[in-house]
Structure formats: C-alpha cells, structure tokens
Amino acid sequence: MNLRAIGCNVTSAPVALRERLAFTPPLLHRALAELTARYGAEAVILGTCNRVELYLARPEVEAPLHAPLLAEFLGEMHGLSAEDILPYLYEHADEQAVRHLFRVACGLDSVVLGEAQITGQVKEAYETARQTGSTGSLLNTLFPAALRVAKRVRTETGIGRGHASVSSAAVDFLLTVFDTFTDKVVLVIGAGKMGRLTLQHIRELRPAAVLVTNRHLDKAQRRAAECGGQVVPWDQLDEALIKADIVLSTTGAPEPIVSRRRFDEKVRYPRAGRPLVIFDMAVPRDFDPAIHDGESVILFNVDDLTRVANEALAERRRHIPAAEAIIAQEVRQFVLDWNRRKDGPIIGRLTAEVDRLRETIVGPLLQRFNGKLTEADKAYIEGAFRLFQNRLLHGPIAALQEASRTGQGHSLREAIRKLFGLNDS
Amino acid sequence: MTVSWLQNVSHACFGLSYLLAWLLEWPAWLRPSWSRRCHWAAVGFGLVGLVAHTLFLLVHHPTPAVPDGSLLLLAWVLALFYLYGTVHQAGRAWALFLLPLILALVGLSLIVGWLEPTTWPAQVPLWISGQRFWGALHGTLILLASVGISVSFVASLMYLLQARRLRRKIDPGRVLPLLSLERLETLNRRAIALAFPLLSAGLLLGLVLWHFDQRGWENWLSVKVLSTGGLWLVFGVLVYLRYGTHVPPRRLAWLSLAAFALLLVALMAAHPFAATGGSV
Numbered sequence: 001m002n003l004r005a006i007g008c009n010v011t012s013a014p015v016a017l018r019e020r021l022a023f024t025p026p027l028l029h030r031a032l033a034e035l036t037a038r039y040g041a042e043a044v045i046l047g048t049c050n051r052v053e054l055y056l057a058r059p060e061v062e063a064p065l066h067a068p069l070l071a072e073f074l075g076e077m078h079g080l081s082a083e084d085i086l087p088y089l090y091e092h093a094d095e096q097a098v099r100h101l102f103r104v105a106c107g108l109d110s111v112v113l114g115e116a117q118i119t120g121q122v123k124e125a126y127e128t129a130r131q132t133g134s135t136g137s138l139l140n141t142l143f144p145a146a147l148r149v150a151k152r153v154r155t156e157t158g159i160g161r162g163h164a165s166v167s168s169a170a171v172d173f174l175l176t177v178f179d180t181f182t183d184k185v186v187l188v189i190g191a192g193k194m195g196r197l198t199l200q201h202i203r204e205l206r207p208a209a210v211l212v213t214n215r216h217l218d219k220a221q222r223r224a225a226e227c228g229g230q231v232v233p234w235d236q237l238d239e240a241l242i243k244a245d246i247v248l249s250t251t252g253a254p255e256p257i258v259s260r261r262r263f264d265e266k267v268r269y270p271r272a273g274r275p276l277v278i279f280d281m282a283v284p285r286d287f288d289p290a291i292h293d294g295e296s297v298i299l300f301n302v303d304d305l306t307r308v309a310n311e312a313l314a315e316r317r318r319h320i321p322a323a324e325a326i327i328a329q330e331v332r333q334f335v336l337d338w339n340r341r342k343d344g345p346i347i348g349r350l351t352a353e354v355d356r357l358r359e360t361i362v363g364p365l366l367q368r369f370n371g372k373l374t375e376a377d378k379a380y381i382e383g384a385f386r387l388f389q390n391r392l393l394h395g396p397i398a399a400l401q402e403a404s405r406t407g408q409g410h411s412l413r414e415a416i417r418k419l420f421g422l423n424d425s
Numbered sequence: 426m427t428v429s430w431l432q433n434v435s436h437a438c439f440g441l442s443y444l445l446a447w448l449l450e451w452p453a454w455l456r457p458s459w460s461r462r463c464h465w466a467a468v469g470f471g472l473v474g475l476v477a478h479t480l481f482l483l484v485h486h487p488t489p490a491v492p493d494g495s496l497l498l499l500a501w502v503l504a505l506f507y508l509y510g511t512v513h514q515a516g517r518a519w520a521l522f523l524l525p526l527i528l529a530l531v532g533l534s535l536i537v538g539w540l541e542p543t544t545w546p547a548q549v550p551l552w553i554s555g556q557r558f559w560g561a562l563h564g565t566l567i568l569l570a571s572v573g574i575s576v577s578f579v580a581s582l583m584y585l586l587q588a589r590r591l592r593r594k595i596d597p598g599r600v601l602p603l604l605s606l607e608r609l610e611t612l613n614r615r616a617i618a619l620a621f622p623l624l625s626a627g628l629l630l631g632l633v634l635w636h637f638d639q640r641g642w643e644n645w646l647s648v649k650v651l652s653t654g655g656l657w658l659v660f661g662v663l664v665y666l667r668y669g670t671h672v673p674p675r676r677l678a679w680l681s682l683a684a685f686a687l688l689l690v691a692l693m694a695a696h697p698f699a700a701t702g703g704s705v
Contacts, residue, residue: 162598294592
C-alpha cells in the first residue's frame with residue numbers, strides 16, 4: 001500500500017489559512033485532474049469548513065507523495081507559498097492514513113464529536129473524485145470501506161446519539177412538540193446573530209410563514225429579507241405572539257421584553273391552549289422563564305440548549321473507546337484484505353508454476369514405472385510430491401503475507417518473481 | 426393441523442408471544458446495533474401471538490357478553506392495532522406502550538376466567554350466527570368503543586410522558602422516542618371522537634333491548650351497567666371539555682386514563698342480562 005493522507009484541520013491550522021485553502025467546485029476538479037496527471041496518483045480531496053485533506057495513492061513501485069510536495073501543489077492552486085502552508089500540514093502514511101480516514105468518516109476527528117454531517121461530506125468528496133476519474137483500485141476500495149465503518153460505528157455505539165449542537169437540539173425539541181410544520185408560523189424577534197443557524201434549521205422544516213419584528217424597522221426589514229419573512233411592527237408583538245407557533249428571540253434588550261404578566265394577560269388566553277415553543281437565544285433573556293409550563297408554552301433559553309448539547313457530548317465521549325475499537329478492527333481487516341488482494345496474483349502464479357514443475361517430474365516418473373505400479377501406489381507418489389510442494393511453498397507464502405502486513409510486501413514480491421522466474425503475463 | 430391440535434392453543438401461547446415481542450423492543454432501543462434485528466424479531470413474535478390469538482378465538486368462540494371473552498376480544502383488536510402501527514410507522518414506542526396493555530387484558534381475562542369460570546359455546550355462538558342480531562350489534566358497538574377508549578388511553582399515557590419530558594427539558598435524543606405532542610393529541614381526539622358515538626349507540630341499543638326483554642329494574646344496579654353509565658358520563662365530559670372549552674390537553678389525558686379505568690371495571694363485571702355465555 002502506498003497511501004498518504006495529507007492536510008490540515010481545525011486543530012492544526014488557523015481559520016484564515018483554511019479559508020484560503022478551500023476548493024471551489026471548478027478548482028476541485030482541476031486539482032484532482034492535476035494530481036492524477038502530474039503525479040500519477042489516485043486522489044480524493046476532502047474539503048469542509050473544518051478541514052482540507054488530500055488522500056493520495058500511488059503504485060507501490062513509485063515513491064510516496066510527501067507533505068512538502070503537496071504544500072507546493074496547494075500553494076500553486078491557491079496562490080500561496082509552500083512555506084506558508086507546510087508548517088500546518090499533517091501527514092499519515094499507509095495504515096495510519098486508513099485509520100485517519102475511518103476516524104474522520106465516523107466523526108471522531110470532528111469539532112462536534114460524532115457529527116453525522118462529515119460522513120456525507122466524505123461520500124461527496126469520493127463521488128466527486130470518482131466522477132472526475134481520479135480514483136483507482138485503492139481509493140475505490142478505501143472510501144466505500146470508510147463509509148461502511150462510519151455506519152457501523154454509528155449503529156453499534158452511541159457516538160451519534162443525542163444532540164451535540166444547540167441548533168440540532170432546538171430542532172429536535174420542535175419535533176417532539178409538532179408533527180407538521182407547513183401550517184406553523186415562526187416569529188423572529190430581534191436581529192441578533194445568535195440563533196441564525198437555528199433559524200436556518202427551522203426554515204428547512206418549511207413553516208407556513210416567518211414573521212420578523214424588531215424595535216428598529218430597518219433592521220427588521222433586513223432580517224426579513226435575509227430569511228424570506230414578513231415584517232411585523234414592534235408595537236404588534238403581542239398579536240404576533242398570538243399567531244406564532246415557534247418563536248426565536250435574539251434581541252439585545254437589557255431586560256426581559258415579555259414578562260409573565262404580559263404574556264398571561266395578552267397572549268396566553270387568546271392562544272386557546274395552542275402549543276408555543278420559544279427559543280430565547282438572547283443574553284440577557286427576552287422571556288420570563290416563569291411562562292414555561294411544558295405544555296402550552298415550552299420555553300428554552302441558551303443555557304437549556306447548551307446544557308442539552310453538553311450532556312450529549314459527554315454521553316458521546318463515553319462511546320469513544322468502543323468506536324476506536326471498531327475502527328482498529330476495521331483498519332486491520334482492511335489492510336489484511338488489501339494485502340491479500342495484492343498478494344493473490346503472485347501466490348496464484350507461484351502455485352501454478354510449481355504445479356507445472358511438479359507435473360513435469362511426476363508425469364515421466366510414473367510413465368517409467370508404467371505397469372509396475374498399482375493405482376494406489378501412483379496416488380501415493382502423487383500425494384507425496386504434492387505434500388512436498390505445499391511444504392516448500394508454505395515458507396515463501398507465509399513470509400510474503402507477513403511482509404505485506406508490515407508494509408514490506410513489494411520487495412518480497414519482486415524477489416519471489418525473480419527467484420521463481422515468474423513473468424507478468 | 427387438526428382441530429384437537431388447535432384446542433391446545435391457550436392464553437399462554439399468545440400471551441408469551443406478546444411478552445417476547447415486548448421484551449425484544451427494549452434492546453432495540455437500548456443498543457442501537459441490535460435495533461433492526463430486534464425490532465423485526467419483535468414484530469415476528471407479535472405476529473405469531475396474533476395468529477395464536479386468532480386461532481384461540483376461532484376455536485373457543487368467546488362471547489363479548491362474558492368478562493373474559495370481552496377482554497380477549499378487545500386484546501385481539503388492539504393486537505391488530507399494535508401490528509399495524511408498529512409496521513406502518515416503525516414506531517417502537519407504540520409497541521412498548523400498547524403491548525403491556527394487550528398483555529394486561531390477556532392476563533385479566535385469564536384471572537377472570539379462573540375466578541368465575543364460564544362455558545363458551547362449542548359451536549358457533551348465536552350472536553355470530555345472526556340469531557341475536559341486535560344483541561350482537563350492541564356488543565360489537567361497545568367493543569369498538571372500547572378499542573377507541575384503549576387507544577385514547579395509550580395516546581394519553583404517551584402524551585403525559587412527553588409533556589413531562591418537555592417540562593423538564595430532557596434531550597429527546599437520549600430517551601425513548603415518542604410521537605410528537607401534536608400527533609398524540611390528534612390521535613387522542615380522533616379516538617374519543619370515534620368512541621363516544623359508538624359507546625352512545627351501543628348503550629342506546631342496550632336500553633332498547635332491555636325494554637323489549639322486559640327485565641326488572643334491579644338489573645340496572647349491576648356493576649356492569651353502572652360502570653358503563655359512568656364511562657359514558659366521563660366521555661361526555663371529555664367531549665365537552667375538548668370541543669367546548671380550552672382545557673389543557675394534560676387534564677384531558679388524565680380524564681382519558683380515568684375513562685379507561687372505568688372501561689376495565691365495566692369489562693370485568695358480569696353482564697346482567699347474559700345468563701350464560703353460551704346463550705348469548
């Protein structure tokens with residue numbers, strides 16, 4: 001195996017560099033084509049907001065690609081100098097590269113431990129490379145294996161259980177309250193940056209309408225334009241609260257804008273018991289926590305959602321050893337299978353060659369004793385020669401498999417080829 | 426398969442199958458890797474239980490007019506609901522909540538049968554053959570209403586649990602997934618909306634039958650009649666509260682639980698007009 005995983009991630013490189021190294025789709029296709037043409041390598045480029053990684057495989061007879069060369073390549077692609085990139089690159093070789101990819105695909109190397117999104121990104125990176133024609137036998141075996149391992153780890157451990165991000169926790173809480181969203185109204189209060197991702201997730205549920213209100217009309221208009229919502233004047237907040245099913249509040253108000261008294265007097269009764277889910281993402285809080293009753297008003301603030309996310313992360317961390325054990329087992333199996341696949345042809349040719357030699361000796365021998373030997377004697381002699389052949393080949397085959405396991409298979413394969421006069425035909 | 430072999434199908438056969446189906450749903454949730462296999466194994470046992478249950482009903486002809494018969498018939502209809510809901514929605518929560526109810530009904534039927542043994546007809550009973558059409562219709566309406574009340578009971582239990590989790594803000598990703606509050610509320614509302622007219626019609630028909638049979642008034646003081654009347658009243662209140670006022674769904678859920686308790690009393694009580702099971 002001549003495999004390298006070279007790249008940088010959120011822990012090895014600053015965001016400014018990762019941003020510069022990001023691949024646009026046209027650049028990605030160009031880079032894949034260049035890697036194949038220039039270095040004769042199979043290539044997959046995995047680019048996410050947290051990492052840029054290149055998976056490169058070359059024939060075993062050729063020298064592996066190393067980080068300095070790839071730093072030059074990346075510099076050339078992105079208009080940077082290799083010296084600016086190289087210090088931030090890491091490099092994993094062969095078995096370690098397999099292990100690294102498996103860990104990445106499982107979300108063990110992610111900022112949010114166990115996140116599922118990365119598996120889709122790995123799949124997408126592989127599909128892009130495959131369509132570009134930059135993958136070969138090794139990467140076409142490795143990436144499907146990585147996706148299978150990710151699925152196995154996710155189903156056999158709790159690494160993906162719970163919601164380790166505030167926005168996914170918010171959406172899952174919504175799903176425990178509502179069944180359909182096409183008849184629901186979302187109210188966005190304020191124009192704070194907090195909760196933008198949550199709003200994005202909520203909008204993916206396709207609510208009937210998004211209402212936006214703010215003390216400053218221009219800010220409300222801007223926010224409404226961003227999220228495709230309708231502006232509601234600030235003085236109609238109570239009416240909007242009556243209409244809404246989901247509220248996302250992100251104002252910068254120094255004190256609560258909706259007290260329990262105000263809510264009970266002006267909002268609760270007209271709502272006639274319809275459930276209202278409020279995500280109060282503001283600090284200080286916009287809603288009096290006392291209005292939460294867990295049934296008609298379900299109020300979550302940043303602390304609630306962060307607590308849920310932290311608890312889920314703590315729970316996921318408990319499953320790291322189990323996930324690592326599965327990955328270790330899968331890496332061993334992958335390397336073993338790959339080496340068998342590499343050794344298979346030469347072992348086949350070696351066995352066929354010795355078979356041929358055995359027959360050239362046994363055949364004339366039996367001819368010479370024709371008529372003097374019984375069928376049982378002939379079978380015994382043939383069996384003895386076969387046993388000799390097996391014992392003779394056992395040593396070289398075992399040594400070849402062991403050498404392949406430790407990454408030294410190529411030289412031994414060459415030696416066997418020369419010693420036994422095996423040609424490639 | 427002979428009739429004598431079928432005679433050996435007992436409460437234990439389908440009761441244990443349902444129990445295994447229920448137990449198999451738990452590891453499916455506790456250990457994700459077992460999820461699919463355990464779930465389908467559970468569905469398999471549930472199906473085996475339903476087949477055994479059906480064979481038992483076909484061979485023994487239990488009548489809804491006697492307590493153990495009505496409990497078994499109700500359990501059978503709920504088992505159909507369980508399998509449909511589990512396969513259709515692949516919802517483990519549905520199975521985890523409904524199967525204990527089915528098991529409880531089968532268990533109660535067994536206990537009631539031991540305490541007050543009744544003889545079920547060897548031949549097809551009169552109520553099935555149509556000779557007592559109106560009595561059969563009365564029983565069927567009450568039985569269908571009972572199914573609605575049982576579904577409302579399960580939906581209410583799940584609703585209360587889900588509302589409790591939301592009140593405590595427990596991460597839904599780390600606990601047994603339940604249906605949403607909105608869906609449970611809809612399920613409960615539909616179950617009540619279907620059960621109330623069926624119950625009313627069944628009771629009204631019973632009243633008419635009583636009038637034509639010219640039975641004595643003393644029969645009206647039986648536990649069966651009083652608890653069924655109480656059940657109808659509770660249901661009337663439930664329907665009024667649901668459609669006429671804005672009572673929080675949690676209170677309605679508690680009332681649904683009370684209605685189910687009354688239903689159990691009504692089902693377990695002896696029918697005042699049914700002298701023996703065989704004649705009904």
